[in-house]
Amino acid sequence: MSTQVVDAELSESLAVANIPTLLMVLVQLTGDLTWLEDPYTPTRAAGLGDNDDAGLSPELQAEVRDASYAAIANWRETGEVALPRPDDELLVRMLAVSMGEAVPAEYGALIASELGLDKAAEEPAVTKAATGITALVVGAGASGIAAGIQLSKAGIDYRIIERNQGVGGTWLDNRYPGVGVDTPSHLYSFSFAPHDWPHYFSKGPDIRRYLEKVAADYGVVPHVTFGATVVEARFDAEAGLWRTKVLLADGREEEIATNLLFSGVGALNVPKVPNIEGLDTFAGPKFHTARWPEDLDLTGKRVGIIGTGASAMQIVPAIASKVAELTVFQRTPQWATPFDKLDVRVPEAMQHLMREVPLYRLWYRVRLGWNFNDRTYESLQKDPTWPHPERSLNPINDGHRRSFTRYIEREVGDRQDLLPAMVPAYPPFGKRILLDHGWFRTFRRENTHLVTEGVARVTAGGVVTADGIEHPLDVLVLSTGFDVVRFVSSFSVIGKAGRSLRDVWEDDNPRAYLGTVVPGFPNFFTLYGPNLQLGHGGSLLFMLECQLHYIGSLLTETFGRGARVFEVRQDVHDSYNEVVDAANERMIWTHPGVTNYYRNKRGRVVVNMALRLVDYWHRVRKANPADYDFS
Secondary structure (H helix, E strand, O other), X not given: OOHHXXXXXHHHHHHOOOHHHHHHHHHHHHOOHHHHOOOOOOOOOOOOOOOOOOOOOHHHHHHHHHHHHHHHHHHHHHOOOOOOOXXXXXXXXXXXXXXXXXXXXXXXXXXXXXXXXXXXXXXXXOOHHHOOOEEEEXXXXXXXXXXXXXXXXXXXXXXXXXXXXXXXXXXXXOOOOOOEOOOOOOOOOOXXXXXXXXXXXXXXXXXXXXXXHHHHHOOOHHHEEEOOEEEEEEEXXXXXXXXXXXXXXXXXXXXXXXOEEEEOOOOOOOEOOOOOOOHHHOOOOEEEHHHOOOOOOOOOOEEEEEOOOHHHHHHHHHHOOOOOEEEEEOOOOOOEEOOOXXXXXXXXXHHHHHHHOHHXXXXXXXXXXHHHOHHHHHHHEOOOOOOOOOOOOOHHHHHHHHHHHHHHHHHHOOOHHHHHHHOOOOOOOOOOOEEOOOHHHHOOOOOEEEEOOOEEEEEOOEEEEOOOOEEEOOEEEEOOOEOOOOOOOOOEEEOHHHOEHHXXXXXXXXXXXXXXXOOOOOOEXXXXXXXXXXXXXXXXXXXXXXXXXXXXXXXXXXXXXXXXXXXXXXXXXXXXXXXHHHHHHOEXXXXXXXXXXXXOOOOOEOOXXXXXXXXXXXXXXXXXXXXXXXX
């Protein structure tokens, strides 16, 4: 390829590049800190937008793009980076300028890690003393794939048991129309496996293909036994091994003995089916969103959807134009926010820039991390002095309510009569904020109806609501979520002294130290465990990498001292969970009048992360041997 072609590609890429990100690249490549000062400082973005033009004039944008062209061309030629490792203080300043808002000082080390600049943050290497150590991983979704990759790097022989015939987990199970992620694609990906994402927010098939590619590229697939089900895992204290019973695809039962056991079953794997009178009598196709039939044709059908959560918000806009009638049965309305990159393709020129200039890709991801992770955390704290607790938490949260309400009003247009049913009474973020795929405006269609009367029963031909009206249907879809609070519910785990994990967790009251390890269950890890879901935004894959980094550190400590078995101390576990529970009590999840799947029947939040991500990240940098008993 000629120099002119390369230069033309670079020019085309820079023409569509994000200005706040380019400014960070400029600072590092040139060492010139004036790019952090007026007149180049970006304005603060509205909402969750990328702020592509930084609020700068066309002339200043052109100056930034021209300077970036020169700096990148020089870097290509010389390989020189003027500031290869900005100190933490400067990194915080850079991100703050890039976002147009303050960023706390404790984020410096995290930014360095995300940029790949901190060698101390690299995954710890398990010592040679781990020779002969084996591991079993249950599930080949994102958790299982990531665990397999880290185990391979550590030199630990492993096997993965997967009930499906392919990898991908929830992205293999969920194939409904419109299925996608509400986290930006460049954030919803492993830091060690960047990808040419086709959309800024990718659809399910693209995410599934990404996970399949990562599993193939990193040699995970040969370690997977497909079509098999774990029945029971029991800890043999005398041998220091987990003995796991597995039912293979051909009906045979196998017992697998390993030193380590990982649960990678996730939280979105057991569909929740409501107990509705007559549900089994419905004559037409009836299914949960996670079991969507691949050959289903909805053209000209009367379709009913029970539930208005994340899945329904994606399905309804995707099928409304194909069906004859679409009736949505709503128990609780949802807050949703617009995002200017939703359903937008990533230009080829942008994909090229991400590939060819890793520093740009890394800074773009760091900005997304701040925007979609901890940025809203402080606004989700209850203010006991706030005079309007019935509608919001604090002044900022009340501002969110006004902004989101105005958005709904615009979307429904001349159907303002829909507002009483569409504007939630609870505060924004009381349930996970969803990204709007066209949900509100879809109900302006003549064939799309929102029913707020409760579902009384199901008949062979439709749904009868509490007001006695029967709604005739050909197809019934259950968008009713998953059994989230019962972690690790798909197989039996028996720890020391024959104690069942289900009993220890009182069925729906799971707790784990750092969401990862449980007293009485040595050498056992819960990936995507209790209190690790990011209710205030963020990427599950980030949390998985945090967990696996910590696990690597713990295994290094264990095997380095000649031990083979570790168990977290009860007092350490309990103290951590007291911190988690206290933090959750201060947050919106426990606000009076808010009901969500984050809480168990006792009212305790068992799903959501109560800490800021940066606080959790600092906690899992290195395992403290004093937290464990070794043998």
